[in-house]
Amino acid sequence: METTAPALETHDLSVAYQKKPVLYGVDLEIPEGKLVGIVGPNGAGKSTLIKAIMGLLPLRSGWVKVFGQPFAKAKRRVGYVPQRESVDWDFPVNVMDVVLMGRYGHLGWIKRPSAADREIARNCLDQVNLLPYANRQISNLSGGQQQRVFLARALAQESDLYLMDEPFAGVDAATEAAIIVLLKELKARGKTILVVHHDLTTAKDYFDMLVLLNMRVVDYGDTADVFTVEKLQKTYGGRLTLLSDVTRQEARQKAGEEV
Amino acid sequence: MSTRLTPSRSVRWQSTAGLAVVVWLALFAVTPAAWADRIGDIQETSVWEQAGRFFTFRDPGLRLALAGCLLLGLSCGLLGGFVVVRKMALVGDTLSHAVLPGIALGFLWNMTKDPVAILAGATLVGLLGVMVVDWITRTTTLQQDAALGLVLSAFYGVGICLVTRIQRLPTGNKSGIDKFMFGQAAALGEDDIVLMLVTTLVTVALIVLFYRGLLVLSFNREFGEAMGLPMKLLHHLLMLLTAFAIVVAMQAVGVVLVSAMLVIPAASAYLMTDRMHRLLLLAALIGMGSAALGAFFSFLGHNLPTGPFMVLAGTVVFIGSFLFSPRYGWLTRLWRQHSRRLRTELENTLKAMYRVQEDRDFHGEGVSVLELAERRKETVEEIQARVKNLRSAGLATLTEEGRMIHFTPEGYRQACLIVRNHRLWELYLTNVAHFAADHVHAEAEEVEHVLGEDTVRQLERRLKFPRQDPHGKPIPSLRDMVGTSAEEELQRGTETLGYR
Numbered sequence: 077m078e079t080t081a082p083a084l085e086t087h088d089l090s091v092a093y094q095k096k097p098v099l100y101g102v103d104l105e106i107p108e109g110k111l112v113g114i115v116g117p118n119g120a121g122k123s124t125l126i127k128a129i130m131g132l133l134p135l136r137s138g139w140v141k142v143f144g145q146p147f148a149k150a151k152r153r154v155g156y157v158p159q160r161e162s163v164d165w166d167f168p169v170n171v172m173d174v175v176l177m178g179r180y181g182h183l184g185w186i187k188r189p190s191a192a193d194r195e196i197a198r199n200c201l202d203q204v205n206l207l208p209y210a211n212r213q214i215s216n217l218s219g220g221q222q223q224r225v226f227l228a229r230a231l232a233q234e235s236d237l238y239l240m241d242e243p244f245a246g247v248d249a250a251t252e253a254a255i256i257v258l259l260k261e262l263k264a265r266g267k268t269i270l271v272v273h274h275d276l277t278t279a280k281d282y283f284d285m286l287v288l289l290n291m292r293v294v295d296y297g298d299t300a301d302v303f304t305v306e307k308l309q310k311t312y313g314g315r316l317t318l319l320s321d322v323t324r325q326e327a328r329q330k331a332g333e334e335v
Numbered sequence: 336m337s338t339r340l341t342p343s344r345s346v347r348w349q350s351t352a353g354l355a356v357v358v359w360l361a362l363f364a365v366t367p368a369a370w371a372d373r374i375g376d377i378q379e380t381s382v383w384e385q386a387g388r389f390f391t392f393r394d395p396g397l398r399l400a401l402a403g404c405l406l407l408g409l410s411c412g413l414l415g416g417f418v419v420v421r422k423m424a425l426v427g428d429t430l431s432h433a434v435l436p437g438i439a440l441g442f443l444w445n446m447t448k449d450p451v452a453i454l455a456g457a458t459l460v461g462l463l464g465v466m467v468v469d470w471i472t473r474t475t476t477l478q479q480d481a482a483l484g485l486v487l488s489a490f491y492g493v494g495i496c497l498v499t500r501i502q503r504l505p506t507g508n509k510s511g512i513d514k515f516m517f518g519q520a521a522a523l524g525e526d527d528i529v530l531m532l533v534t535t536l537v538t539v540a541l542i543v544l545f546y547r548g549l550l551v552l553s554f555n556r557e558f559g560e561a562m563g564l565p566m567k568l569l570h571h572l573l574m575l576l577t578a579f580a581i582v583v584a585m586q587a588v589g590v591v592l593v594s595a596m597l598v599i600p601a602a603s604a605y606l607m608t609d610r611m612h613r614l615l616l617l618a619a620l621i622g623m624g625s626a627a628l629g630a631f632f633s634f635l636g637h638n639l640p641t642g643p644f645m646v647l648a649g650t651v652v653f654i655g656s657f658l659f660s661p662r663y664g665w666l667t668r669l670w671r672q673h674s675r676r677l678r679t680e681l682e683n684t685l686k687a688m689y690r691v692q693e694d695r696d697f698h699g700e701g702v703s704v705l706e707l708a709e710r711r712k713e714t715v716e717e718i719q720a721r722v723k724n725l726r727s728a729g730l731a732t733l734t735e736e737g738r739m740i741h742f743t744p745e746g747y748r749q750a751c752l753i754v755r756n757h758r759l760w761e762l763y764l765t766n767v768a769h770f771a772a773d774h775v776h777a778e779a780e781e782v783e784h785v786l787g788e789d790t791v792r793q794l795e796r797r798l799k800f801p802r803q804d805p806h807g808k809p810i811p812s813l814r815d816m817v818g819t820s821a822e823e824e825l826q827r828g829t830e831t832l833g834y835r
Contacts, residue, residue, distance in 0.1 A: 127557070151563035152563070158555065169610065181562035189547075
């Protein structure tokens with residue numbers, strides 16, 4: 077295990093994008109097979125961090141490596157669960173269509189999903205207990221079911237590293253319990269999972285390791301070491317207004333705006 | 336189960352309504368022709384002759400026009416599907432207005448209506464317009480709608496100026512550039528059709544080839560990007576194809592209305608289905624249908640502008656879809672509400688009959704009309720009307736002299752079901768949700784009609800298969816519902832109740 081590259085490594089990752097929270101100098105090294113939570117106050121840049129890792133936002137500086145390779149080369153080994161609100165649930169597709177999208181990364185440009193791909197998708201739906209709903213239009217699902225559709229789609233990606241943006245937001249208690257069981261199963265199969273989480277009361281039980289984030293990494297390590305009153309206060313108390321203001325000001329000046 | 340508006344019936348409705356509006360549109364087309372006849376500046380042909388000429392496809396010019404219309408309906412319908420689900424209808428509108436200066440420049444390139452030069456000029460200027468919108472929204476705090484409105488009007492203004500200049504040129508009058516304003520399918524030449532054929536084939540081929548990529552782009556672009564699919568490229572491809580479709584359609588539809596051919600067929604299809612590939616197929620069919628109808632009416636009225644008729648025909652389809660679509664249709668919903676109300680009334684009458692019998696401990700066979708009227712606090716006439724409905728639904732019979740009502744076995748079973756639903760729900764509200772006992776009746780009056788058998792099973796389990804409601808009245812069980820008759824009734828009862 078000593079010789080293998082970490083599942084995810086970021087170095088000096090900084091984002092200063094207008095209208096988005098600021099991230100500053102994020103260094104992370106996440107070993108394989110861990111279930112890691114990202115916690116921090118609103119506007120701390122939790123979602124921004126996930127998106128920056130996947131190259132969905134322009135970086136100001138820094139780099140990302142996945143299993144020792146630059147992200148662009150290892151895209152297929154990364155599965156993504158975006159925030160549920162990020163899509164239009166009235167869109168004319170059914171549950172199966174959405175889960176099959178998870179296969180497109182492997183299929184590439186033109187290839188159609190094969191019977192094997194469909195079988196994988198059915199299997200993933202079964203893992204989140206949604207197989208009976210495979211032919212249902214996605215607007216006819218509860219919030220918890222919609223979240224599980226996204227999880228099934230990520231499972232269909234058959235990745236080694238999963239990045240999940242608030243998978244527990246707005247779901248009922250039963251769904252939350254089912255999701256956490258699923259995540260632990262994934263971990264048992266050697267997968268690495270990074271989860272944006274906003275509920276401190278459960279964070280301690282759910283995750284092996286925690287990233288305390290507030291525009292920069294306040295602390296990172298095993299949950300037992302990091303989940304302390306003092307460190308949480310450091311994360312949640314006292315917004316770093318100056319850091320965010322100055323960095324944003326710099327970004328605006330670079331864009332030629334009047335300051 | 337409640338009666339539903341079957342799809343076949345809604346299709347029949349739709350076609351009837353469609354026919355009515357075809358006649359109405361025909362009146363539009365015919366009136367000016369009749370007027371022109373009096374002036375005598377148009378060759379004398381009757382409407383029927385003209386329609387006959389259309390359907391025999393004798394005129395080569397007509398054949399070209401019709402082919403062009405079908406092609407433009409196809410490509411606009413397909414691309415419009417993406418435009419609508421991506422909530423980019425206004426972008427389509429802006430694009431269609433922004434291409435006008437490009438058309439004029441393409442014409443000025445060598446002073447003829449060269450389709451390729453016009454296509455190139457229009458596409459370039461149209462995409463420039465979209466880029467300007469993008470640029471404004473990115474670098475200022477203006478929102479997209481303002482930027483779209485700005486670009487639309489500015490480009491369109493430049494286009495109008497250029498077109499007017501061209502018309503003032505010595506050769507301008509014969510240029511045919513005025514056809515771009517209101518659309519005239521009859522003005523399509525062979526070159527135009529070839530170009531339309533090529534762009535439409537390219538569009539269909541690329542959509543089929545990249546369908547899944549385009550689906551991800553439309554549904555969840557970030558996810559596609561995270562998977563490494565070329566989302567940016569597909570987005571630009573889609574914009575380019577849309578620009579092509581707009582430009583080649585413009586001569587037949589006109590600059591002002593061409594965006595309607597993107598939006599209307601796709602919006603109609605959106606209401607009819609909830610799968611993307613069916614939406615695209617339907618939008619293409621509706622697009623082709625309304626474009627062909629537009630050509631027909633334009634021909635009927637001796638080359639009236641085609642665009643307005645296409646758009647009207649499309650609008651009629653949309654209205655049909657809005658009223659009758661199986662899921663969202665306004666009339667479909669009204670119909671469903673109506674049949675549900677009828678159902679509720681039937682069930683309430685059955686329940687009242689049951690209560691009358693229950694009050695005399697189920698002695699005696701039927702229930703008299705008078706008893707029922709007393710229980711429901713209604714007149715004898717009102718009760719007679721209700722009984723008539725029960726009889727036609729096969730739930731009760733009336734004796735010959737018209738005084739006594741008897742349950743049919745099915746009627747009795749349904750009465751038991753509804754009383755059971757009512758009392759179970761009352762019990763649930765009092766025991767589990769802790770409502771006060773005098774608050775639960777009104778609630779249960781509504782809920783009893785919508786409880787499904789699955790929910791009833793859950794309730795029974797939760798309440799440990801209760802025998803009595805909170806007011807001490809017995810809750811009918813399966814045995815009561817089966818009544819006197821034999822094994823087969825039990826069998827039927829169990830099947831309907833979903834016991835396995």
